[in-house]
Amino acid sequence: MSDIQSALRERARELLEDGKVEYVIGWESARGEDKTRPAFIRKAEDAGRLVWNRFCVNSTAKYLLHDRWPKGKIAVCARGCDTRAINRMLSDGQIKRENVYILGIPCEGVENKICQRCAHRNPLVYDELLGESVEEKTDFDRFANVREMQEMTLEQRRKMWEDEFTKCIRCYACRNVCPACSCRECYADQYRTGWQGKQFNSVENRVYGLTRAYHVGDRCIECGECERVCPMDLPIMLQTGKMLMQCNELFGDYECGLSADEIPALGTYNLNDADSFG
Amino acid sequence: MSRTGVFVCHCGSNIAGALDVERVAAAAGKLPGVRYAASYKYMCSEQGQQLVKDAIAEHELDRIVIASCSPRMHENTFRKLLKDTPVNPYMLEIANIREQCAWVHADREQATEKAVDLVRMAVAKVAKNKPLHSSFIPVHKKALVIGAGIAGIQAALDIADAGYEVTLLEKESSIGGHMVMLDKTFPTLDCSACISTPKMSEVAAHPNITLMTGSTVESVGGYVGNFDVAIRQKARYVNHDICTGCGLCETKCPAKVTSEFNQALCTRTAVFRPFPQAVPAKPVIDPESCRKLIGKAKCGVCQAVCPLGAIDFEDKDKLITDTYGAIVVATGYELVDWAPLYPEYGGGKYSDVITGLQYERLVNASGPTEGKILRPSDKSVPKDVVIVKCVGSRDKKKGRAYCSRACCMYSAKHAHQILEKIPGARVTVFYMDVRTPGKNYEEFYDRAREDGARYVRGRVAKIFRENGKLICRGEDTLLGRGVEVPADMVILETAMTPAQDIRELCAKLTISTDEYGWVQEAHPKLRPVETQTAGVYLAGACQGPKDIPDTVAQAGAAAAKVCILFSKNEIEGSPMISAVDENKCCGCSACVRVCPYRAVMLEEIDSRELSGAVKRQVARVNAGLCQGCGACAASCRTGAIDLLGFTNAQILKEVDALCL
Numbered sequence: 001m002s003d004i005q006s007a008l009r010e011r012a013r014e015l016l017e018d019g020k021v022e023y024v025i026g027w028e029s030a031r032g033e034d035k036t037r038p039a040f041i042r043k044a045e046d047a048g049r050l051v052w053n054r055f056c057v058n059s060t061a062k063y064l065l066h067d068r069w070p071k072g073k074i075a076v077c078a079r080g081c082d083t084r085a086i087n088r089m090l091s092d093g094q095i096k097r098e099n100v101y102i103l104g105i106p107c108e109g110v111e112n113k114i115c116q117r118c119a120h121r122n123p124l125v126y127d128e129l130l131g132e133s134v135e136e137k138t139d140f141d142r143f144a145n146v147r148e149m150q151e152m153t154l155e156q157r158r159k160m161w162e163d164e165f166t167k168c169i170r171c172y173a174c175r176n177v178c179p180a181c182s183c184r185e186c187y188a189d190q191y192r193t194g195w196q197g198k199q200f201n202s203v204e205n206r207v208y209g210l211t212r213a214y215h216v217g218d219r220c221i222e223c224g225e226c227e228r229v230c231p232m233d234l235p236i237m238l239q240t241g242k243m244l245m246q247c248n249e250l251f252g253d254y255e256c257g258l259s260a261d262e263i264p265a266l267g268t269y270n271l272n273d274a275d276s277f278g
Numbered sequence: 279m280s281r282t283g284v285f286v287c288h289c290g291s292n293i294a295g296a297l298d299v300e301r302v303a304a305a306a307g308k309l310p311g312v313r314y315a316a317s318y319k320y321m322c323s324e325q326g327q328q329l330v331k332d333a334i335a336e337h338e339l340d341r342i343v344i345a346s347c348s349p350r351m352h353e354n355t356f357r358k359l360l361k362d363t364p365v366n367p368y369m370l371e372i373a374n375i376r377e378q379c380a381w382v383h384a385d386r387e388q389a390t391e392k393a394v395d396l397v398r399m400a401v402a403k404v405a406k407n408k409p410l411h412s413s414f415i416p417v418h419k420k421a422l423v424i425g426a427g428i429a430g431i432q433a434a435l436d437i438a439d440a441g442y443e444v445t446l447l448e449k450e451s452s453i454g455g456h457m458v459m460l461d462k463t464f465p466t467l468d469c470s471a472c473i474s475t476p477k478m479s480e481v482a483a484h485p486n487i488t489l490m491t492g493s494t495v496e497s498v499g500g501y502v503g504n505f506d507v508a509i510r511q512k513a514r515y516v517n518h519d520i521c522t523g524c525g526l527c528e529t530k531c532p533a534k535v536t537s538e539f540n541q542a543l544c545t546r547t548a549v550f551r552p553f554p555q556a557v558p559a560k561p562v563i564d565p566e567s568c569r570k571l572i573g574k575a576k577c578g579v580c581q582a583v584c585p586l587g588a589i590d591f592e593d594k595d596k597l598i599t600d601t602y603g604a605i606v607v608a609t610g611y612e613l614v615d616w617a618p619l620y621p622e623y624g625g626g627k628y629s630d631v632i633t634g635l636q637y638e639r640l641v642n643a644s645g646p647t648e649g650k651i652l653r654p655s656d657k658s659v660p661k662d663v664v665i666v667k668c669v670g671s672r673d674k675k676k677g678r679a680y681c682s683r684a685c686c687m688y689s690a691k692h693a694h695q696i697l698e699k700i701p702g703a704r705v706t707v708f709y710m711d712v713r714t715p716g717k718n719y720e721e722f723y724d725r726a727r728e729d730g731a732r733y734v735r736g737r738v739a740k741i742f743r744e745n746g747k748l749i750c751r752g753e754d755t756l757l758g759r760g761v762e763v764p765a766d767m768v769i770l771e772t773a774m775t776p777a778q779d780i781r782e783l784c785a786k787l788t789i790s791t792d793e794y795g796w797v798q799e800a801h802p803k804l805r806p807v808e809t810q811t812a813g814v815y816l817a818g819a820c821q822g823p824k825d826i827p828d829t830v831a832q833a834g835a836a837a838a839k840v841c842i843l844f845s846k847n848e849i850e851g852s853p854m855i856s857a858v859d860e861n862k863c864c865g866c867s868a869c870v871r872v873c874p875y876r877a878v879m880l881e882e883i884d885s886r887e888l889s890g891a892v893k894r895q896v897a898r899v900n901a902g903l904c905q906g907c908g909a910c911a912a913s914c915r916t917g918a919i920d921l922l923g924f925t926n927a928q929i930l931k932e933v934d935a936l937c938l
Contacts, residue, residue, distance in 0.1 A: 185862055
């Protein structure tokens, strides 16, 4: 890992010195050695602040949406999951490839439980790759948690979700961090439209949870950021996982964010689609 | 506050008989925003309409709700009425208390309550209606007819005779379709070629018709009045500008392949005209069987013998684009490939088990036997002939539940011809039912029986060879016993199926098909030649199995619809289409992908953002293409698209009115 870190600092410095990029999005240490935060490096002399270690949990890609019309290129440190997020936003027409310079980082997993179910540790798209590719994991069940939930009775499931949504404080952190959430004005923030009641109760929380799941379900890149940032520990990935599992059952192998020109399963129709909805 | 008028229709006893209309009107009068509520026996009648007009004037109503039948029935009636008043025609909602209430409920009390609910929803919705105004689209007065069988030919001639330009497209190298393959036509027994070839030459000579053979539709863009169509004209390898159709090349070509026109009963050459009366009467080279073009041999004999140098092996496909105001689909039918479906009939291994269309070629004077009925295996005259009807039709197990409609008459004709042409012949017809609903049809069927055709009610279960005969084993369901009929030749009256590539063509035209692939009409009774896409019409068997008289009639109807469209310089577009709120749109193109009419596109706009003036992409709806289906509105996560007349706000108000 330290090899990658020094290569990263070196390349970030060069890119900034040569004026090839406006700034570099990566990670820096904060509040102790075992924590990092996203870093935005604009000056070559600050490149030494960049770190790469197992505490680099934040997704870097979503920050690209905060600067949709940059003056120059933005360099972004991207692991497999971050490149899937970049593909997501490219496919959704939210960013332009020519605005991004991708520093690909092969990743063997960071301090995030979702990494145990990661099938893409190597970046899928990059302008340059730092370090050597790592072996991909295949020895896991991508939908183990969904299958576990399906074991429960209908009544148990209803109770579980009722309890979970009662906990939700509607901070919208799951939305803010999601690379599939790119609306200019989220339906949940709109007032006087009648979509989302502003009341804070389990019913309105559930409306939010279900609507969110449907809005992103067939475009979820499985980075798990929604669950990681949730202050109330809601099992948010269970919902999108369920939708992805069904997409797999209905439409064949289905994984999002593998390329920039993919089309969401529920956003298209072709004559050979299975009609067995139920 | 809105000033709504509610008008409850009795529809004679249709509604008033099943629920208490007076109570519905009284309840409506108490709803917020309602200034006037009344009921009347027939709201759609002259007097009923006057009542609405008077109430608008007297109570200064600014929107109305009619509680009556389905909006498909009379929404337009009331829209037209509003044109003569200060109220915009789209400040109208229909509460369907007939089909969706009176007709489906037996309990008067509950039906009345439901009617009140439906009216309350409509009142809530109409409060959110906004005035809408039609747009006008110019009409390009040139028609495209796809398919040049009898349907396409008739439609093209009718449109051309009305004075409009027509392009007639045919994928084969000659026009004529199935009709020119037939020998005689029921019930009058006039020669099929004699009545269709004059129409073919009329097409070729008509100043308003451009004929394009060997051509298919590559892509379709645009909308009613303005379709942009790209047509692929396959390479012919024969320059038709030079060729005189002398036919010398055909006599010298060494390649022999089975003749499609003669239903594989004989061969043709690689440079060929499918039949002598072909239009255009000039040959083309089939690149799949030409020895030179497949690279098997140097050959080039045709090029050597052609006195005019018309053979051009370098010919390439051409892509031609043009704009059309209307499109007529007349792609016809194909016959089901029966062999794989019927192993019990030998699955094609007995050459004397033939299809009805093969029989037509056998009995046709221009066919391979010059009109003599000789069975394919040994060219002998068959004495015992069995005709099997409904092969592939009316049989769910074989994949088609529908009736092919023409075969009952077709088989009576075959029986009649055999009995007439072969002295001492015996004809047995296996049938499920005999369906003769047409002018002079029953009489024709009687005639076949009087000629001596033996009709046996039942399906043939098995055909097998024994002692040089084909044994047809089946059941006579009227006598309730098994029968075995020995035959020298068996004719299978096979099912009609849609053209193979019809679904692909329909996708290009954004029209739909049913489960079998027959093209879907806009309404089975009231709009039988229209489709869901404005400006695209149907003629002939592409819409469902048909005989020649029905096909010609429908082609005339489709032509009339085209002429109606072309009689105006511009057409009024519905204002109930999608609208994009550019401020909200993030350009994700979800709507672009789901639009079945390709009406939504991304467009770059200038936008002021926090980072300054930028260019960004937003969805844009083409008013001419949009059919108001609302798929885009449903797909938009941020709610940036609204379907005018069915806005999110309107629908949510309706839901609130019912649930809160």
